[in-house]
Amino acid sequence: MALVEATNTTMQFGGLKAVNDVSMHIDEGEIVALIGPNGAGKTTFFNMLTGIYKPTSGTLTFDGGSVSGKKPNQICRMGIARTFQNIRLFSNMTTLENAMVGRHTRSKAGPWQAVLRTPNFKREEAATVAEALKRLQFVGLADKANELAKNLPYGAQRRLEIARALATEPKLLLLDEPAAGMNPQESADLTRLIGRIRTSGVTVLLIEHDMKVVMDIADRIYVLDFGELIAEGKPEEIQKDPKVIVAYLGMGAEAMLAKA
Amino acid sequence: MDIRTNVQSGSWLKGKIALAVLLGVLVVFAPVLLQGFQTMSFFVRVLGIIGIYVLLALGLNIVVGYAGLLDLGYVAFYAMGAYAAVILGEKFVAAMQTISNVGLRDFLVSSQFLVMLPVAAIIAALTGLALGTPVLRLRGDYLAIVTLGFGEIIRILATNDFLGLTKGAYGMMAPIAQPLGLAQLQLVPIAIPAIGFNFIFSVNLYWYYIVVLLIVLAVFVVRRLDNSRLGRAWVAMREDEVAASSVGVNIMTSKLWAFALGALWGGLAGVVFANAQGFVSPESFTFMESVFIVTMVVLGGMGSIPGVIVGAALIAGIPEMIRGVAQSPLLAGVIDPTLASAISGYRYLVFGLLMVIMMAVRPQGMIPSTRRAQELHPEDEKVLEEEDQSLWDIKHGADRSEHDL
Numbered sequence: 001m002a003l004v005e006a007t008n009t010t011m012q013f014g015g016l017k018a019v020n021d022v023s024m025h026i027d028e029g030e031i032v033a034l035i036g037p038n039g040a041g042k043t044t045f046f047n048m049l050t051g052i053y054k055p056t057s058g059t060l061t062f063d064g065g066s067v068s069g070k071k072p073n074q075i076c077r078m079g080i081a082r083t084f085q086n087i088r089l090f091s092n093m094t095t096l097e098n099a100m101v102g103r104h105t106r107s108k109a110g111p112w113q114a115v116l117r118t119p120n121f122k123r124e125e126a127a128t129v130a131e132a133l134k135r136l137q138f139v140g141l142a143d144k145a146n147e148l149a150k151n152l153p154y155g156a157q158r159r160l161e162i163a164r165a166l167a168t169e170p171k172l173l174l175l176d177e178p179a180a181g182m183n184p185q186e187s188a189d190l191t192r193l194i195g196r197i198r199t200s201g202v203t204v205l206l207i208e209h210d211m212k213v214v215m216d217i218a219d220r221i222y223v224l225d226f227g228e229l230i231a232e233g234k235p236e237e238i239q240k241d242p243k244v245i246v247a248y249l250g251m252g253a254e255a256m257l258a259k260a
Numbered sequence: 261m262d263i264r265t266n267v268q269s270g271s272w273l274k275g276k277i278a279l280a281v282l283l284g285v286l287v288v289f290a291p292v293l294l295q296g297f298q299t300m301s302f303f304v305r306v307l308g309i310i311g312i313y314v315l316l317a318l319g320l321n322i323v324v325g326y327a328g329l330l331d332l333g334y335v336a337f338y339a340m341g342a343y344a345a346v347i348l349g350e351k352f353v354a355a356m357q358t359i360s361n362v363g364l365r366d367f368l369v370s371s372q373f374l375v376m377l378p379v380a381a382i383i384a385a386l387t388g389l390a391l392g393t394p395v396l397r398l399r400g401d402y403l404a405i406v407t408l409g410f411g412e413i414i415r416i417l418a419t420n421d422f423l424g425l426t427k428g429a430y431g432m433m434a435p436i437a438q439p440l441g442l443a444q445l446q447l448v449p450i451a452i453p454a455i456g457f458n459f460i461f462s463v464n465l466y467w468y469y470i471v472v473l474l475i476v477l478a479v480f481v482v483r484r485l486d487n488s489r490l491g492r493a494w495v496a497m498r499e500d501e502v503a504a505s506s507v508g509v510n511i512m513t514s515k516l517w518a519f520a521l522g523a524l525w526g527g528l529a530g531v532v533f534a535n536a537q538g539f540v541s542p543e544s545f546t547f548m549e550s551v552f553i554v555t556m557v558v559l560g561g562m563g564s565i566p567g568v569i570v571g572a573a574l575i576a577g578i579p580e581m582i583r584g585v586a587q588s589p590l591l592a593g594v595i596d597p598t599l600a601s602a603i604s605g606y607r608y609l610v611f612g613l614l615m616v617i618m619m620a621v622r623p624q625g626m627i628p629s630t631r632r633a634q635e636l637h638p639e640d641e642k643v644l645e646e647e648d649q650s651l652w653d654i655k656h657g658a659d660r661s662e663h664d665l
Contacts, residue, residue, distance in 0.1 A: 093499070
């Protein structure tokens with residue numbers, strides 16, 4: 001059974017259908033890329049899947065349960081974690097604290113336990129720190145644990161956002177343009193990191209404009225244009241798909257390519 | 261494991277401990293000295309009042325400083341505590357009168373305020389929950405306006421003798437009961453006639469120490485909360501609500517906790533206020549009181565415990581000090597009484613001026629928390645604010661199409 005199942009999902013803002021009748025599925029263990037020109041509805045799809053928007057129509061299920069209408073924190077608990085297109089860290093918290101916030105759903109000691117510093121609370125705090133550190137190590141930020149998030153270099157901030165998402169122990173990780181603004185070296189590192197995330201048992205859905213990253217790592221690709229799904233397939237199929245070429249390069253492009 | 265950013269060097273830590281000990285000694289013994297001298301005993305009462313404001317400011321700091329919610333009606337919880345202490349305290353005392361054993365009866369009657377402390381704290385916290393549940397969906401300015409309205413509602417209910425409980429504008433007397441242990445404390449007066457020192461453990465001093473104990477408790481609790489799952493959720497939520505909820509923080513629950521835990525200290529302060537003052541009336545719970553408490557938090561440094569304490573002490577203390585000094589018998593020969601009272605009448609003018617200067621020069625407060633100071637650096641301002649608003653609008657059905665497609 002598919003991990004994510006979108007059936008005829010539509011998101012309408014007034015007269016605009018940002019996502020129009022999209023059906024797709026993501027299987028467990030896959031790396032799936034969602035691509036398309038700017039304004040195609042990719043981030044809107046992410047926002048529906050993470051509970052920021054509620055789909056206007058259609059169904060959206062994750063791991064057998066419906067996602068639509070749930071709050072972001074409930075969806076996080078179900079096992080979806082995400083990063084944001086423009087990095088959204090808790091910039092005045094340390095790197096470690098950022099990852100510790102990610103443990104929120106995986107810990108439960110209440111205020112009373114915190115005030116009384118019960119053995120249970122202490123155990124849980126220690127576990128929270130340990131788990132958070134483990135995620136920082138995973139993305140290679142353990143040595144920066146005590147630095148404020150906003151003082152980290154750009155690439156490290158991207159990785160911290162991933163670490164924070166991983167700290168929630170997701171089944172599915174959504175990455176919104178993780179390679180944006182990265183140099184080739186950094187995006188190659190990122191590609192390897194995404195590979196390791198998959199190996200660790202987490203399914204990945206990523207939005208990405210860097211085609212090198214996408215083609216290197218994605219098992220399957222979905223292409224959105226003006227809110228509609230125009231293509232689906234393996235990287236090599238997508239590269240040759242005329243509709244995709246038109247969407248990216250415009251009407252004349254296909255003819256030109258045919259001539260060449 | 262220490263996850264704080266500032267690494268504390270050993271010698272600095274020693275200095276800090278020395279300072280804490282010095283302050284502790286001052287807090288405990290200075291009032292004894294003041295009480296001993298006739299002309300100074302007035303200040304013990306002032307210190308008690310300052311203490312109540314410190315407690316209020318610490319409570320509001322949870323809401324404003326940690327959770328980042330602007331509450332302009334905090335005085336409502338203070339009022340709830342004070343009225344609960346008076347109304348239920350009276351009932352409690354009446355019920356205890358039926359006990360035939362004199363010793364036990366007197367003990368229970370005298371400890372009525374101790375019983376009222378948890379009762380009022382719970383009532384205030386529940387009021388916080390009841391108000392918070394519908395209201396915390398609002399953000400920023402809207403929340404401020406609604407809480408302001410709530411503060412006024414409570415005051416107006418009290419003024420209008422709500423359900424015949426509050427006796428309206430006349431106010432109510434606190435239950436007449438010698439507070440627990442005061443009589444024993446008064447058994448040993450200390451007098452050194454040579455220097456005019458004549459110490460009796462006064463009621464004012466008694467309430468002063470009660471407040472100090474509550475403040476110590478508040479600091480203890482707040483610090484531990486700050487350093488916990490909930491504390492981290494508060495900071496995360498304050499920094500970026502969308503990101504916080506996407507990593508699993510339940511925004512509503514975290515805000516409600518902040519509201520209830522903040523209100524609780526307001527309730528406790530109310531109990532002490534009612535009993536120390538011996539009288540409660542709606543006049544004590546005006547909007548200006550809420551404003552003062554917010555000012556204490558902001559001026560002292562949001563989210564910083566020492567900052568908030570200093571802020572409260574200064575704001576509650578300065579006007580009283582100006583009045584005290586202007587009208588003190590020491591100056592009676594220098595300033596004539598009408599001028600003195602005129603000066604004390606202008607005390608809020610001076611105080612307002614101080615505030616304006618302070619906010620212009622040092623917006624992060626006198627003793628800012630490290631984190632808050634960082635947040636208030638203008639160069640960090642982000643476009644997130646706008647984006648949050650657009651997400652919010654869309655979630656609530658407003659038609660927005662240009663964002664995040």
